[in-house]
Amino acid sequence: MSTQAGRTQVGIIGAGPAGLLLGQLLHRMGIESVILEQRSAEYVLGRIRAGVLEQGSVHLMEQAGCADRLHREGLIHDGTLLSIGGENHRIDFRRRTGKTVTIYGQTELTRDLMDARAACGARTVYEAEDVQPVDFNGDHPRLLYRKGGVQHELRCDFIAGCDGYHGISRTSVPQAAIQLFERVYPFGWLGVLVDRPPVSEELIYTHHERGFALCSMRSHSRSRYYVQCRLDDRVEDWSDDRFYDELRRRLPRETAEALQTGPSIEKSIAPLRSFVAEPLRFGRLFLAGDAAHIVPPTGAKGLNLAASDVFYLAEALRDYYQEKSKAGIDGYSARALRRVWKAERFSWWMTATLHIFPESAGFDRRIQRAELDYLAQSDAAQTALAENYVGLPF
Ligand code: APR
Ligand code: PHB
DSSP: OOEEEEEOSEEEEOOSHHHHHHHHHHHHTTOOEEEEOSSOHHHHHTOOOOOEEEHHHHHHHHHTTOOHHHHHHOEEESEEEEEETTEEEEEEHHHHHSOOEEEOOHHHHHHHHHHHHHHTTOEEETTOEEEEEEOTTSSSOEEEEEETTEEEEEEOSEEEEOOOTTSSTGGGSOGGGOEEEEEEEEEEEEEEEESSOOSSSSOEEEEOTTOOEEEEESSSSOEEEEEEEOTTOOGGGOOHHHHHHHHHHHSOHHHHHHOOOOOEEEEEEEEEEEEEEEOSEETTEEEOGGGTEEOOGGGOOHHHHHHHHHHHHHHHHHHHHHSOOOHHHHHHHHHHHHHHHHHHHHHHHHHHHHSOOTTOOHHHHHHHHHHHHHHHHOHHHHHHHHHHHHOOOO
16 A cells, blocks of 8 residues: 655644644644544534633633634633532632633534634644554654555654544553553543523532532533432433432522423533643653543533643744744643643542542541531632632643
């Protein structure tokens, strides 16, 4: 089988938010990239994902020239609610940090980035099969892949592994060269998407003896609800009615009474995990986004960490091409990991504080209750939560 050769400056694996945002930031810096994505664009857009954007991520979408629809349709939230012991406590982000968050579905963000990439004529190969990053420990890395039965070789200066947790990039690194850190939680999140107005203007993070619950939204007419469930629970065991009954039982009475229910348009169970790979650079291969780290969704950090990774990587590559400086690419891993671990800590803390751990009893439960009590009453604790939730500086 003959091999078709191609060339670019940065070969990007994965057309999720990390790969697409990196592609747009590089394009605005005059740096060429080609994205290789194993799935079709429709498939990528079909994934149901969260949608809470830190102000820093919104600025990056502006820098990428892709923020018009986000500004038109995104919902700006000045705060969030914590429901503890049947009472709602409001955390005022704007008063405590001067910052806000924006509710805008990851699917919409991904669509905007795809449209911008197509509009600027940058290349994306969808349904690229068997993508293989090779020779990245030398000065001439290549990406091998098959498309339509033809073998291809893309020569590039650098490879950005933005191919998610199950991607090929991280697994292409020799085991001895990488350290993996992981915490798997003994519960999952059962999520429902429904075309009904949200029960609350702002998100409600709920701690309840029966387990965690979250009330979120995608718009003023589409809501997203989650309840903590057992890892061995099956979606088919949860009718919509059972779901809404359980959700109501975990919410304060007046919130439960205000809940508008309807047929779920999506229902799924997601496991919770904290995961970090170190380092994030292997010669001329860089890892970014879910390929490098996973956070439990309790802190709404997944998408925002992917954004800060590609911000650091784009800056490093700009310095390499425009300033002929290697300082950025040499410092990328440490710089990105510093912010990653802080977001991992916040997401672990939100998860540990707001969920019920099946095995925890006695002393641990008392400590958790004291943590919640302190959070409900302490100005400093609420400001710390707000500071982390709106996003720590880049
Ligand atoms: N070859 C080519 N593409 C691949 C391969 C491969 N071997 N493996 C995976 N991909 C593609 C996937 O199909 C997917 O479209 O890489 C993309 C990775 O996208 P995401 O999983 O969305 O990861 P990322 O872009 O880092 O975005 C992180 O996604 O899961 C959420 O909470 C997470 O919000 C965070 C965001
Ligand atoms: C969501 O809207 O899906 C969502 C919001 C906040 C989270 C997690 C998920 O922390």
